[in-house]
Amino acid sequence: MPSIINKIALEEHFSGPDLQPSINDVAFFDPQVLGSIEAALPEFAEQRLLAMDRAGISIAVLSQTAPGVQAMEDAALAVELAQRVNDFLHTRLELAPARFRGFACLALQNVEAACNELKRCVLELGFVGVLINGATNGAYLDEPQFAPFWHTLEQLDVPLYLHPGLVSEHSQAFRGHPELEGAVWSWTCDTATHMLRLVFARVLERHPRARLILGHMGETLPYMLWRLDSRAAVTTLGRSLSQPPSETLKRHLTVTTSGVCADAPLRCALEAMGDHAVMFSTDYPYEDIQLASDWIENAAISEAQRIKVCRSNAQRVLRLG
Numbered sequence: 001m002p003s004i005i006n007k008i009a010l011e012e013h014f015s016g017p018d019l020q021p022s023i024n025d026v027a028f029f030d031p032q033v034l035g036s037i038e039a040a041l042p043e044f045a046e047q048r049l050l051a052m053d054r055a056g057i058s059i060a061v062l063s064q065t066a067p068g069v070q071a072m073e074d075a076a077l078a079v080e081l082a083q084r085v086n087d088f089l090h091t092r093l094e095l096a097p098a099r100f101r102g103f104a105c106l107a108l109q110n111v112e113a114a115c116n117e118l119k120r121c122v123l124e125l126g127f128v129g130v131l132i133n134g135a136t137n138g139a140y141l142d143e144p145q146f147a148p149f150w151h152t153l154e155q156l157d158v159p160l161y162l163h164p165g166l167v168s169e170h171s172q173a174f175r176g177h178p179e180l181e182g183a184v185w186s187w188t189c190d191t192a193t194h195m196l197r198l199v200f201a202r203v204l205e206r207h208p209r210a211r212l213i214l215g216h217m218g219e220t221l222p223y224m225l226w227r228l229d230s231r232a233a234v235t236t237l238g239r240s241l242s243q244p245p246s247e248t249l250k251r252h253l254t255v256t257t258s259g260v261c262a263d264a265p266l267r268c269a270l271e272a273m274g275d276h277a278v279m280f281s282t283d284y285p286y287e288d289i290q291l292a293s294d295w296i297e298n299a300a301i302s303e304a305q306r307i308k309v310c311r312s313n314a315q316r317v318l319r320l321g
């Protein structure tokens, strides 16, 4: 049944020709599942639009899939490939300008080049933000060299979607358990930790207008707000923050439902973060776009909340007008 809501989805992936994930990047997928994902990633015009139509999604914000350029050691090559994939995405957006928007791909191996590329993507190509696939060669965004990047985000007033990427070093807890890697669990730990590094390193105090988006229902953080505040308040560093971690998260962060189609975590995110801070997404083509759509249309939330989650929050966050 077609949806009554023209949904906007923010975590929808593609791959440019130079950045198709290698088999090593996605080795944990069942080969049969992987085959259909690989076929869908570079496709824009037919299957993707048809799937969006069936799911009642009017606008998909497209981003280069992980790992993209984030794990590349050759900085000059990463800069070149990021520019190339942004140009590629721009040509694809023009195939269906009413249906697609774009998040920039940035090679933060060279911060100055990444800032210039973000300006080009937003001001010249019309992209609505940037999506970063985790740490850049092991460097997390609270590290001091990234200050100009945060400044540029504030200047352009666009959100940073912090998406999981390849995790370069696992803690001992994962030793001998490769099944816990990737989307099953290790990406959640890494991405939630990345976000908390920004809070505790005071990046968001120094960049008060910076805005972030986390997928996967906030990577567990909405569920943890009370405990974060409670336990930070008994540490020296936590006490010295200008406000409790939950307040910083609520001020700077919105979350999407990508890859989580269950009412309980949705209601938790809405209650913990606020009605204005949760947005629908599907994580196409890694997750089932139709299942995500059918779920949100029937989720046990109010109709006013459903409209915010499916459309109006994204319009505000992405300045879609």
Ligand code: ZN
Residues within 6 Å of the ligand: 011, 013, 163, 215, 258, 283, 286
């Ligand atoms: Zn994703």
